[in-house]
Amino acid sequence: MSRRVVRQSKFRHVFGQPVKADQMYEDIRVSKVTWDSSFCAVNPKFVAIIVESGGGGAFIVLPLAKTGRVDKNHPLVTGHTAPVLDIDWCPHNDNVIASASEDTTVMVWQIPDYVPVRNLTEPVVTLEGHSKRVGIIAWHPTARNVLLSAGSDNLVMLWNVGTGEMLLALPDVHADLIYNVAWNRNGSLLVTTCKDKKVRVIDPRKRQVVAERFAPHEGMRPVRAIFTREGHIFTTGFTRMSQRELGLWDPEMDTSNGVLLPFYDPDSSIVYLCGKGDSSIRYFEITDEAPYVHYLSTYSSKEPQRGMGFMPKRGLDVSKCEIARFFKLHERKCEPIVMTVPRKSDLFQDDLYPDTPGPEPALEADEWLAGKDAEPILISLRDGYVPVKNRELKVVRKNILDNKPPPGPRRSQSSSDANLSRSALEEVLEEIRALKETVRAQEKRISDLENKLCQFANGTD
Incomplete structure (x- = not known):
């Protein structure tokens, strides 16, 4: 006789539940752009959603507490001259968000704590350097004001938002369209996936590929990759028959052809897989024990999802043993989904909430560019997290008059x-x-x- 041994895990009984109808965000015209972005970004203050907009690109920013039906005249964040493809909140300032667009620019916005009366049309800074549409942006996890962008020109650029200058570019690394880019925990390395079927680990400051793997998945559809806490790489892709696969182990998940969006929680080592066009969220625990990726459970709903936002750990309700919160985009609404671990005690659960990265950066942009690395500055969630007040993003551009004139003859000037x-x-x-x-x-x-x-x-x- 053989006995089945159940693997012990504090997350084995995680379950997801939707919020009540009055806590959803309804009447939102979610963007219909055919781009594999999450279309949603969340932090402890706001939820931002890319929306349909005539004559340019726009996204809407809603305070988390402003639930229910959204006024059709609610102010938008406009300024791009073509559809917005990606948005990302700054991890060190809850009032700053970056947006990438088909108009080849990246814009950084200061969102006020109060609801403005008109559309926001003036970004704090506009970053220009790409020659084709920009579809990926990602803030550095530990260095202040460092922002990454990747465009259809196969180019990865790093910017200092505080000065509006480009720090460096990686022009000869990718031979085709870049599918996704992700930082590791301390921001010293990047992992990218590309249409040329290669997954690359890149040291951006040395401008070199540290490691690469060809065709981790045999299918032709886009591959996604992220770093785990231990430095391993977790990939999602497809077989030749368009069946979904995981990169650490290769079970056939289903036959849907929607791209899997992985969201990783380093504090619990749980990865949540959300498929565009699916109606479910699957979650797995990554451990040091073979087979390394352990299936936990699946949350299913009736409506398919068009995009997904993932709340940072500091924005969760620790009194309810909440370990994750998603903002699931449907045709015309945004539905929060809460993942909780059932516990009988009302006390703070230390094992569920280790110290987590807070809003303070560990490095300045110049320090990171000079080669310095630092782990995120951690905070305790024992007493809950209270978002800090609006901190203005200050952009200090270098005076062009301080630059030396170009060599060659020029007219005299006193x-x-x-x-x-x-x-x-x-x-x-x-x-x-x-x-x-x-x-x-x-x-x-x-x-x-x-x-x-x-x-x-x-x-x-």
């Missing part, structure tokens, strides 16, 4: 004329900054007055 033009330019720039501050103050005042007017109209004041 030093007094140069000093005069420089002082005049600085005076104009200072006046523009003052006008922008005035506009921001007036927008906030208008918003406050509109809120008070609503209270009078409702008879609550």
